[in-house]
Amino acid sequence: MKPKENIVVIGGGIAGLEAAGQLLKLGYNPIVIEKQDHLGGHVAEWNRLFPDMTPASEVVKRLIDQSSEANIFLNTEILFINRLKDRYNVMLSNGISIIARILLFTTGFRLFDASKKEEYGYGVYDQVITNRDLEHWFNNGNDKRIDASGMKAVGFVHCVGSRDEKARNPQCSKVCCITAIKQAIEVKQKFPEAMVYCFYMDLRMFGKKYEDFYISAQRDYGIRFIRGRVSEVSENIDGKVIVKAEDTLAGKPVKVTLDLLVLMSGIVCNPDSAKITGMIELPLDTDGFLKSRDNVADITASPKEGVFYAGSCTGPKTVPETLAEARSAALEIHSYLKEK
Amino acid sequence: MRERFLTGYNDFVLPFLIGMVFILTYCAIGLIKIILQLPKEDRKRFFISLVNPKMIWKNIKDIFCKCLLHVDIWKRNKLLGYMHSSIAFGWFMLIVIGHIEVFLYVPHRAKLLYFPIFFRYFVAETDSTLGGNFLFFMMDFFLLVILSGILLAMVKRLRSRFFGMRRTTNLSFLDYIGLYSLWCIFPLRLLAEGFTADISGGSFLTKSLNHVFTAFLGNHTNMLPTWWAYSIALGVFFIVLPFTRYMHIPAEILLIPLRNAGIRITNARKGLAKAQVYSCPSCGLCIDACPMGVMKTHIKDTTVYLNRQIRRNNERRIEEISDKCLLCGKCSAICPVGVEGDKLRIAQRSIRKYGISPDYSSVNTDALIAENSFSAPSGSKVLYFAGCMTALTPKIRKSMEKVFVSAGVEYEMMDKDGGICCGRPMLMAGRVHEADEMIAKNMEIIKASGAGTLVLSCPICYKIFKEKYHLEMEVLHHTEYLDRLLKSGKIKVAHCGKRFAYHDPCELGRGCGIYDEPRAVISFAGELVEAEKHHKESICCGGSLGSLTLGFEKREAMVRNALGNLSTGSPDVIVTACPLCKSTFDRYSDKPVEDIAETIANNLTTSTKTL
Numbered sequence: 001m002k003p004k005e006n007i008v009v010i011g012g013g014i015a016g017l018e019a020a021g022q023l024l025k026l027g028y029n030p031i032v033i034e035k036q037d038h039l040g041g042h043v044a045e046w047n048r049l050f051p052d053m054t055p056a057s058e059v060v061k062r063l064i065d066q067s068s069e070a071n072i073f074l075n076t077e078i079l080f081i082n083r084l085k086d087r088y089n090v091m092l093s094n095g096i097s098i099i100a101r102i103l104l105f106t107t108g109f110r111l112f113d114a115s116k117k118e119e120y121g122y123g124v125y126d127q128v129i130t131n132r133d134l135e136h137w138f139n140n141g142n143d144k145r146i147d148a149s150g151m152k153a154v155g156f157v158h159c160v161g162s163r164d165e166k167a168r169n170p171q172c173s174k175v176c177c178i179t180a181i182k183q184a185i186e187v188k189q190k191f192p193e194a195m196v197y198c199f200y201m202d203l204r205m206f207g208k209k210y211e212d213f214y215i216s217a218q219r220d221y222g223i224r225f226i227r228g229r230v231s232e233v234s235e236n237i238d239g240k241v242i243v244k245a246e247d248t249l250a251g252k253p254v255k256v257t258l259d260l261l262v263l264m265s266g267i268v269c270n271p272d273s274a275k276i277t278g279m280i281e282l283p284l285d286t287d288g289f290l291k292s293r294d295n296v297a298d299i300t301a302s303p304k305e306g307v308f309y310a311g312s313c314t315g316p317k318t319v320p321e322t323l324a325e326a327r328s329a330a331l332e333i334h335s336y337l338k339e340k
Numbered sequence: 341m342r343e344r345f346l347t348g349y350n351d352f353v354l355p356f357l358i359g360m361v362f363i364l365t366y367c368a369i370g371l372i373k374i375i376l377q378l379p380k381e382d383r384k385r386f387f388i389s390l391v392n393p394k395m396i397w398k399n400i401k402d403i404f405c406k407c408l409l410h411v412d413i414w415k416r417n418k419l420l421g422y423m424h425s426s427i428a429f430g431w432f433m434l435i436v437i438g439h440i441e442v443f444l445y446v447p448h449r450a451k452l453l454y455f456p457i458f459f460r461y462f463v464a465e466t467d468s469t470l471g472g473n474f475l476f477f478m479m480d481f482f483l484l485v486i487l488s489g490i491l492l493a494m495v496k497r498l499r500s501r502f503f504g505m506r507r508t509t510n511l512s513f514l515d516y517i518g519l520y521s522l523w524c525i526f527p528l529r530l531l532a533e534g535f536t537a538d539i540s541g542g543s544f545l546t547k548s549l550n551h552v553f554t555a556f557l558g559n560h561t562n563m564l565p566t567w568w569a570y571s572i573a574l575g576v577f578f579i580v581l582p583f584t585r586y587m588h589i590p591a592e593i594l595l596i597p598l599r600n601a602g603i604r605i606t607n608a609r610k611g612l613a614k615a616q617v618y619s620c621p622s623c624g625l626c627i628d629a630c631p632m633g634v635m636k637t638h639i640k641d642t643t644v645y646l647n648r649q650i651r652r653n654n655e656r657r658i659e660e661i662s663d664k665c666l667l668c669g670k671c672s673a674i675c676p677v678g679v680e681g682d683k684l685r686i687a688q689r690s691i692r693k694y695g696i697s698p699d700y701s702s703v704n705t706d707a708l709i710a711e712n713s714f715s716a717p718s719g720s721k722v723l724y725f726a727g728c729m730t731a732l733t734p735k736i737r738k739s740m741e742k743v744f745v746s747a748g749v750e751y752e753m754m755d756k757d758g759g760i761c762c763g764r765p766m767l768m769a770g771r772v773h774e775a776d777e778m779i780a781k782n783m784e785i786i787k788a789s790g791a792g793t794l795v796l797s798c799p800i801c802y803k804i805f806k807e808k809y810h811l812e813m814e815v816l817h818h819t820e821y822l823d824r825l826l827k828s829g830k831i832k833v834a835h836c837g838k839r840f841a842y843h844d845p846c847e848l849g850r851g852c853g854i855y856d857e858p859r860a861v862i863s864f865a866g867e868l869v870e871a872e873k874h875h876k877e878s879i880c881c882g883g884s885l886g887s888l889t890l891g892f893e894k895r896e897a898m899v900r901n902a903l904g905n906l907s908t909g910s911p912d913v914i915v916t917a918c919p920l921c922k923s924t925f926d927r928y929s930d931k932p933v934e935d936i937a938e939t940i941a942n943n944l945t946t947s948t949k950t951l
Binding site for chain 1: 731732733734735738756757758891892893923926927928
């Protein structure tokens with residue numbers, strides 16, 4: 001019997017796991033390389049997912065189960081990749097080297113470092129956290145910055161380091177609008193007495209049931225939506241944060257005092273993927289993410305032979321989009337190998 | 341020495357004479373025009389300065405050092421300095437010695453404008469004297485000096501790098517005519533004097549040349565055409581001079597006393613502005629200095645081209661160039677003739693017409709006055725004005741508060757909960773009236789506070805507070821204030837062992853001349869490493885709000901270039917003293933970037949209980 005074909009999957013997030021599961025079913029031997037000590041990437045750190053409030057852990061668990069037969073290397077990085085005649089030699093930090101015809105990049109994204117927007121006070125004031133910090137707190141209830149006892153007002157700032165030329169990321173991160181609404185609802189559920197504000201530029205409710213979510217946030221939870229960017233955040237003597245923004249619908253400046261401010265950090269390309277693509281000279285697109293062969297018809301293929309992409313390494317994506325793309329990439333790889 | 345011609349005249353002097361009369365008339369009219377264009381008080385001030393003995397001496401000294409010796413260019417690059425002073429000073433000496441010769445030998449011809457210039461055509465040497473030989477030697481010597489300068493000028497046109505210039509200006513058509521006629525004048529003079537050297541006498545250069553000529557030309561029939569050519573070259577040069585960059589030669593002689601009299605630009609095109617524009621020699625030193633120069637597309641937006649467009653009245657380009665500039669002031673700092681590129685641009689912006697003019701005079705300051713007033717006014721109390729930019733970098737404000745607490749001073753944070761802009765951004769946009777309104781409002785608040793010292797964190801604010809606010813209290817930038825606290829021992833910091841590269845912010849360094857205090861402050865906390873270009877040569881961070889039209893994508897290359905300059909000493913941390921520089925660098929730097937206040941606050945050793 002012919003040995004199973006090796007397929008190197010770079011990144012053990014949801015895209016990598018889903019693709020590995022599908023490749024197993026198609027009769028290949030996927031090898032998942034994960035830098036961190038756990039699988040599931042960003043989703044594993046999240047609490048619940050929109051629009052049905054599915055626990056993130058369930059999604060990750062299902063993906064891990066489905067790919068359990070794959071070779072998985074945790075805490076492993078790629079040292080270098082060599083191009084051989086028609087295959088790649090991948091050298092790993094644990095001393096193993098793999099020869100494979102196919103590389104699948106599922107390197108994902110990184111959240112924008114909110115401390116780079118110093119005017120929003122992340123890392124300066126204790127009452128300022130990010131969307132990720134809030135999910136952590138939902139998961140383990142442990143964050144010194146969040147004082148659950150006297151929560152009277154909470155604010156969410158949309159588009160932090162996203163659609164922001166000053167922050168060097170003019171792209172829309174796509175999922176933060178709906179994430180902010182989801183988190184705002186969750187905060188309101190935990191602190192029914194608190195006023196919850198969302199400071200937004202415009203709301204991009206493009207996905208299934210998103211609009212319902214938004215309507216419900218206003219109607220059922222009384223969340224206040226203020227259209228306008230936050231200009232600066234400061235602190236008062238009582239240890240509360242003061243947010244200054246412009247209400248562009250009312251046409252005047254607003255000043256709100258808050259107990260907690262959540263910054264919706266945007267999505268930027270994972271700097272690690274840029275490092276790895278440098279090894280085999282894969283191009284980056286103008287938005288800083290990996291460049292597909294064709295952004296309309298061939299999003300999962302790279303311009304290089306045998307290199308494929310799945311998930312948010314090519315741009316911000318939702319969980320269902322990422323999973324669909326991982327399946328599509330697996331199928332693409334299958335037909336590519338069949339033709340060879 | 342005797343005269344060869346009774347008339348003392350030959351037709352070949354005509355081109356020179358026409359040129360000379362033209363240029364003298366032109367300059368006289370220009371001079372009167374510029375002086376009439378000055379505002380009344382400025383004109384009075386200027387005339388008084390002209391009769392003040394101290395100023396007379398200063399003017400003469402400056403004109404001699406700048407226009408003839410080009411001391412500033414020598415400091416910049418020896419070869420470039422030699423090139424300029426050899427031509428300017430050499431020519432000046434030829435004129436002086438030429439006149440001495442005329443006064444000594446044919447004093448009755450001294451009233452003829454052309455006689456000293458063509459002296460050797462009109463005279464014949466009768467006996468050789470020591471004095472005569474010495475004068476002839478000096479004439480030949482300075483001619484040689486000029487010729488060496490001309491040779492260098494030719495090399496510079498081909499390889500400006502040898503002269504420390506990466507780029508130089510693209511000349512206009514008339515500039516080329518002026519350049520070539522200037523290049524021709526002295527070789528032609530050598531040729532002409534060479535032909536007559538056996539009659540009129542000469543020295544090592546002209547005499548030797550004469551021997552060569554007589555060896556194969558044999559007679560004097562070629563004499564007259566060369567004198568004609570020499571005169572035509574002079575004539576052409578003088579006629580095109582007002583329309584070329586060489587207008588800087590007479591204009592600078594006017595600019596120096598104007599500047600020494602303390603006159604400032606008040607009109608975008610007239611008076612001092614005009615004198616500056618015409619004083620621009622198009623040398624192009626500002627091209628290399630301009631931070632926008634990292635991108636080839638902006639080369640034509642430098643000060644030298646602004647001056648050219650103002651001379652041509654090309655309104656579209658004047659507006660474009662004026663609006664694009666970051667107003668970092670580096671071109672003004674390095675300009676050898678003292679054209680103030682930044683102020684000239686602000687003046688151009690100030691004549692723009694706007695549809696809407698915001699009104700700040702009706703802003704009510706009562707609440708702000710109440711918030712910021714000390715209950716018992718005293719000279720020891722400190723009012724801190726963070727400014728709009730510091731509001732966007734709250735770490736600086738927090739650090740300063742920590743320092744105030746640690747030093748145990750009584751302080752008030754003036755704009756912690758909103759305040760009024762200092763007015764400098766409006767002033768930079770050329771909107772003087774609006775800026776004045778803001779200044780008036782802020783003065784109301786500050787005067788009512790009862791503080792003895794005003795501390796500012798933003799150099800943009802600091803500059804306007806120093807120049808336009810009239811406050812009866814001390815105004816300090818936080819670098820000065822920190823320096824004072826550290827030197828007096830009111831606060832103490834631990835030496836953290838890190839290497840700090842200090843970035844001189846434009847408005848603080850070139851703008852206000854503060855270079856030493858921040859360096860002293862940093863040296864308390866760690867090791868100071870200098871960037872490749874520092875002090876007045878420091879490169880703008882690229883974030884300046886001086887530019888009205890430059891977008892972020894255009895600024896990126898400038899920020900990276902400035903960061904590269906700061907990284908030459910491989911520092912651990914980049915330190916600056918301006919919130920805008922800090923946030924600009926922070927976006928692109930892979931090294932940590934902090935404000936000097938953070939550096940000090942992070943390394944304080946005295947107890948800081950309350951914060």
